[in-house]
Amino acid sequence: MxxxxxxxxxxxxxxxxxxxxxxxxxxxxxxxxxxxxxxxxxxxxxxxxxxxxxxxxxxxxxxxxxxxxxxxxxxxxxxxxxxxxxTEENEVYGLIIVERDQATIGILRGSRILVLEEFEGFVPGKHMMGGQSQRRIDRIVEEMYHNFLKEVGEKVNQHFLPLLEEGKLKGILLGGPGYAKKDFFDGDYIDYRLKKLVLEPLVDLGDQGEAGLREMVMRMKDVLKSQKYVEVQSLMDELKYHLAKDDGLIVYGLDYIKKALEMGAVDSLIVYDEENPELQKVIQEAEKYGAKVYVVGDELPEAEWIKKTFGGAVGKLRFKVD
Missing domain, CATH: 3.30.960.10 (eRF1 domain 1)
Known part of the structure; x- marks a missing residue:
């Protein structure tokens, strides 16, 4: 090439x-x-x-x-x-979703959520045979369930212990749809050093995969309130709220943003990360006038919306401007 x-x-x-x-x-x-x-x-x-x-x-x-x-x-x-x-975000949060026969392991770093591994086990449901056969099958199922949680723990150790030893792992979020998350936490499935980093409460969730990780992070936003991903998502929620109310407290369009910045009216700004000189100028202007700037890429679910609907930049105002 x-x-x-x-x-x-x-x-x-x-x-x-x-x-x-x-x-x-x-x-x-x-x-x-x-x-x-x-x-x-x-x-x-x-x-x-x-x-x-x-x-x-x-x-x-x-x-x-x-x-x-x-x-x-x-x-x-x-x-x-x-x-x-x-380089900017050295702190990492570990993310674990575990249920009876599925698990997702990921990390939260800066404004990005990364799925490290998704996998399934085979743990049958309850059988209704009765008598000793039922008890024997229950023991087998329980052992399969224990072995699956053990496998999850081994993979968690494999992914998170290096981050812990590098001093980057700040905490771990643990969630899932049922009782498996508590069983996983109560059992000796992960290294004791990682167990100390699990943040409470354990999170009730309905999804696995990236969607589940995003849901878990936002449900713990009070604990993670100074974390960049949470700040960006919270700002997005505010922008949608003001947009729906049509109360004049959001600004978009590069010319309007520049004028609002000069007036000291812009509180915070989300800018899509692309090689656009005009957007780069807006970032520099925003920093000069004391507005908080979040530069985001495709890791943000609404990134395409910001790019296509707002021309790559949208902000929240401190007060209405003409």
């Missing part, structure tokens, strides 16, 4: 720009040739020239967490937005 880009770059009319792009692509190719395979967490590569200092730089590294997107861009600046959560 980079070799194709090198061919296309020959058509750039401005010589200085053409030379800079060709040098960056050539440097990227040279460095990629030194890798026999992509590292487990992916590969990040930045190459380019600073036109002001005429200094050429090329960085290549495997980040501390997995990169979940493929992104290539020739631009005036390096796109670091996909990596920022890895």
């Amino acid at each position: 980079l070799r194709q880009e090198a061919s296309i770059a020959q058509n750039i009319k401005l010589k200085r720009t053409r030379d800079a792009v060709e040098a960056a692509i050539s440097g990227a190719i040279d460095r990629l040739m030194s890798f026999s395979k992509v590292p487990d967490n992916g590969l990040v590569l930045f190459c380019g020239e600073n036109f002001d200092t005429e200094e050429y730089k090329c960085y290549v590294f495997s980040p501390p967490e997995k990169v979940t997107v493929y992104f290539y861009r020739t631009d005036k600046y390096f796109h670091t937005e996909f990596l920022e959560d890895m």
Whole structure:
């Protein structure tokens, strides 16, 4: 792909720009040739020239967490937005949903919820045979249930103990639809150090998977109120409320947002993360005028709504403005 880009770059009319792009692509190719395979967490590569200092730089590294997107861009600046959560949000919450024969394990970091593993067991329901046969079957079913919870515990230890040892794991949320979550907590299924981090109350839930993890986080929002994901979701709820009331306390449209910022009227702002210079200017202006800014990507369920309906930015006002 980079070799194709090198061919296309020959058509750039401005010589200085053409030379800079060709040098960056050539440097990227040279460095990629030194890798026999992509590292487990992916590969990040930045190459380019600073036109002001005429200094050429090329960085290549495997980040501390997995990169979940493929992104290539020739631009005036390096796109670091996909990596920022890895450095800005060092605290992680573990997420566990467990029921009789299903489990989901995930983490909450910054504004992202990541599903680490989903799996099922086979634990039959109750049988009505009666007598000794019934008691024997009940014992077998109980043993299968115990073995499933044990498997869940082993996977939780596998995912969360490294985070604990790195000093990143701040707490664990545990939930599920029935009694299994309490059985799991009361039993010796997870490392005692992790058990100490389980936050109360245990959460009643109706779903597994990512939907269940999101529901669990929001049900514990009072405990996690200073956490970025909860703050963004709470702000989204407020924006929807004001939008439904049509009370004039939300603002969107880049020109309107800029004017409201200049008036000191913007309390908080959600901006969709994309390579849009106008949106970048809005972020800088918002920070200058003391508005709280949340830059979000596709990890937010409403991200597409913010992008398409509001042009990439929407905010809550402190007071109405004309």
